[in-house]
Amino acid sequence: MTPNVDGRPEWEPAFVLPNLMLDPEDTRFPGEFSLGLDGITIVPASDARVAKIRAWSPPADEFLGSFHDGHDKSITPAVLIVSRDRFIDMARAAKPIISFRNAVAVSSILPTRARASNGWSSPSWSQAFDYNALELSLDGRRLDIRSPALQGYGVLTDGLSLSRDIRLPREASRLVDHHLAARLGRLWRRAYRRKRDIRSAERVFRSLEVAYEALAMRSRHYDSVPEAGLGAIYWSTAIEILAAPSKGRVTKWHCVKLLRAPGDAEPPPGSGFRKSPIWTRRWWVPMESKKSRCHMNLPQRLFLRLYDARNHFVHGHEAKKRVLAPLGSNVSPLLYFASSIYRLALKSYLDEHWPCALASHDGLWLDLDWFDYEDHLAEALGEPLLV
Known part of the structure; x- marks a missing residue:
């Protein structure tokens, strides 16, 4: 089945995060992560913006519907999506998207670790924000795989079965360092959209990338x-x-x-x-x-x-x-x-x-x-x- 190119959705998927649980129905917890920015966010695959992507691209629909908990129980992954205009402005570069993901992860995991002794249950490891190696092609017609060890184009989606990382508890994200998230969001906008203070800002985002590794299990x-x-x-x-x-x-x-x-x-x-x-x-x-x-x-x-x-x-x-x-x-x-x-x-x-x-x-x-x-x-x- 060929995607309807004329009906191309406004938002595009950048990465799929199968280990991250977001529940927009529970107003006590964050239903998405945006750092206060427009045009880039992390949402559950049930989000209306993602639904339009799935309707436009059958491979995307099959991909997002293929995740399970290790016991064939279906799970809803999270998806990092970017508006098409913003994606074009960023020349579809991975660097600002990874910087955004790292800022979100650090803003979520740090307060969880700070409250660990109080029994808070929320993602404590950066693997919760790891992305799956499969990616949707720009035209929505196929899935490609990119990793340091394997490159593949046109991955078969028939019978595709993908599990989350079973080493991790798949807990809802309950905590956010709102102060840090807001400041990192403004800094991301300043560096990657306004092209200001790039050297000082990139030092922050390089540090966040190392912190992401430090937070790994x-x-x-x-x-x-x-x-x-x-x-x-x-x-x-x-x-x-x-x-x-x-x-x-x-x-x-x-x-x-x-x-x-x-x-x-x-x-x-x-x-x-x-x-x-x-x-x-x-x-x-x-x-x-x-x-x-x-x-x-x-x-x-x-x-x-x-x-x-x-x-x-x-x-x-x-x-x-x-x-x-x-x-x-x-x-x-x-x-x-x-x-x-x-x-x-x-x-x-x-x-x-x-x-x-x-x-x-x-x-x-x-x-x-x-x-x-x-x-x-x-x-x-x-x-x-x-x-």
Whole structure:
């Protein structure tokens, strides 16, 4: 059956995300992810815009209807769609689309990890946002497959049966860091549509791509210590990208400087929050020369531990669990806190380069989402933030 080219839909599918569950009927949770942008979004395959794509292209319809949970129970995948005009404006390039996907994933997973101790059930791993290798051709007539190991055109759709990643619980996306999502959405628009601040913005999106890898579940080697240590490498690198000076090599001290207390760390009167101990508790840490010391807050001290772990694994030292659990048996491992350390670094970089964002649209003058991350980091001290 040939697609009706004259009835080409307004929206085009970029990627299919079979591991991501979105439920537009449940108003408690996000029904789609758009970062506040128009012309690009992630929606369930049941969305009306996707329905038009399926009606136009039988291969797309068969593709989107072929996913199951591993037991032949049909599931509805999510689809990253882009309006045809926006796609043309971006020259159908993958880079801005991947940057958008990474921003969505980080904005969703970071708050979930920050609230992990409260029992929140939501995607905690970036594999939830991985896309399937099959893609719809531009004319809608066939499915193609693209991967580093396999290239194929005209994949047969008869009897096509595709499973989600059965290592992952397929949970509804319940949490979004609204402050971060809005700021990353405005930055995406600024870089990829307005073509402004491209160098500074692309540093953010390169960092997000590394953070996406840091957020991945590592279980290919049965949770070996060296495999777990890869997380320290990715998280340190994601922060180093943000902290790197315009000239010269980046050091851990550049990263430490980036992890300062944010300007809105002081809670507003009557908010129910008190001044966080992650800022009031201080540590004297020897500098490189050992002849001087630096006064550090908790995130900075935790980062140095993370950086030490990174060096440990990069330089081939014997892998030991204590490297990833330096805080003792009664405190969570170091990588448990890494996502919130990264959120602070990302916030600091955004505040430094686009400070007006805090006082502009959406009433985001105060980063209320940040208090969840403070509470998360404070677990390293065993001190809750809520009064």
